[in-house]
Amino acid sequence: MSTQVMFPEEQEAINNICFRLQRDANARAVLLIGRDGQPMAEAGEVAELDTTSLSSLTAGNVAATGAISQLLSEKEFGSQFHEGERAHVHITLIAKAIMLVLFDERSSLGLVRLRVRKAAEEMNRQFEAMNNRKPEDRGPSVLDEISDSDIDNLFND
Amino acid sequence: MSFINYSSREINCKLVYYGPGLGGKTTNLQYIYQKTNPDAKGKMISLATETERTLFFDFLPLSLGEIRGFKTRFHLYTVPGQVFYDASRKLILKGVDGVVFVADSQIERMEANIEALENLRINLQEQGYNLEKLPYVIQYNKRDLPNAAPLAELRELLNPTNVPEFEAAAVSGQGVFDTLKAVAKSVLTELKRGG
Numbered sequence: 001m002s003t004q005v006m007f008p009e010e011q012e013a014i015n016n017i018c019f020r021l022q023r024d025a026n027a028r029a030v031l032l033i034g035r036d037g038q039p040m041a042e043a044g045e046v047a048e049l050d051t052t053s054l055s056s057l058t059a060g061n062v063a064a065t066g067a068i069s070q071l072l073s074e075k076e077f078g079s080q081f082h083e084g085e086r087a088h089v090h091i092t093l094i095a096k097a098i099m100l101v102l103f104d105e106r107s108s109l110g111l112v113r114l115r116v117r118k119a120a121e122e123m124n125r126q127f128e129a130m131n132n133r134k135p136e137d138r139g140p141s142v143l144d145e146i147s148d149s150d151i152d153n154l155f156n157d
Numbered sequence: 158m159s160f161i162n163y164s165s166r167e168i169n170c171k172l173v174y175y176g177p178g179l180g181g182k183t184t185n186l187q188y189i190y191q192k193t194n195p196d197a198k199g200k201m202i203s204l205a206t207e208t209e210r211t212l213f214f215d216f217l218p219l220s221l222g223e224i225r226g227f228k229t230r231f232h233l234y235t236v237p238g239q240v241f242y243d244a245s246r247k248l249i250l251k252g253v254d255g256v257v258f259v260a261d262s263q264i265e266r267m268e269a270n271i272e273a274l275e276n277l278r279i280n281l282q283e284q285g286y287n288l289e290k291l292p293y294v295i296q297y298n299k300r301d302l303p304n305a306a307p308l309a310e311l312r313e314l315l316n317p318t319n320v321p322e323f324e325a326a327a328v329s330g331q332g333v334f335d336t337l338k339a340v341a342k343s344v345l346t347e348l349k350r351g352g
């Protein structure tokens with residue numbers, strides 16, 4: 001069982017990349033999603049979006065597309081574009097995550113692609129830094145503090 | 158893969174309900190969805206065929222409360238049980254933290270149970286997991302049906318390693334939350350041990 005840990009300063013760095021991408025691409029929203037469907041960061045007009053469902057479905061979509069690419073002996077399909085009447089979705093694979101850009105008539109696919117390229121590079125660097133983080137550099141984990149009785153209490157009726 | 162976020166103070170985990178077709182995996186999630194407080198759940202999504210057979214997965218996000226100031230969030234998934242959807246089942250197991258095997262107690266579904274359990278074992282191995290080392294519980298569903306096999310027989314065939322097991326009738330809700338609690342608790346205990 002593997003665990004991804006995100007600390008506040010790392011979250012802030014990722015949020016900033018999402019925010020700049022959303023602003024520079026004139027996008028409605030940007031989501032960063034774990035490959036297993038966990039929402040990791042968001043920026044823009046997300047108040048009326050069900051980001052949990054969107055994240056899970058996007059990860060399912062990416063996983064299915066990845067399996068198709070393997071059947072075609074292709075390493076992966078690095079990006080996807082879904083074109084709607086008013087809303088469009090651009091999906092890019094980065095290191096351990098998925099970057100989703102939701103945009104409308106205020107932007108264009110060309111602009112989104114251009115801005116995503118730069119943001120993906122920044123995000124990849126950020127993930128690399130997180131991977132290189134040494135566990136001893138951080139304080140005690142919350143997992144060390146959790147006792148068996150804490151877990152039992154969670155399930156008491 | 159569990160995800161611990163110190164910024165939003167959340168612990169996120171992924172549970173997968175696995176088992177033979179028409180065994181009651183979706184029914185488990187539907188019952189949990191119906192009986193959970195609106196504050197503690199998100200929208201339930203079912204990617205199903207026109208005949209309501211699971212095509213890709215069902216998804217239900219659930220909050221189970223706080224531990225040491227961290228919200229515990231569980232993402233519940235089901236897999237499509239029909240044999241020919243194997244490629245989809247493999248995808249859904251990616252990043253899994255805990256598994257519920259929903260067995261169909263009906264005597265005529267015994268072969269299907271054995272086949273699905275073997276399929277689970279193989280698909281987990283392909284992703285580098287070992288069922289023996291993963292938080293894992295078994296639910297014997299449809300205990301209310303007259304053609305349900307004796308419990309001892311199910312145990313012998315499906316639970317040789319004696320993992321936690323629960324009798325259930327998911328349609329009426331019997332055993333559904335006991336199963337969920339057991340696997341969620343096992344995931345958190347394993348997370349603590351690994352952390």
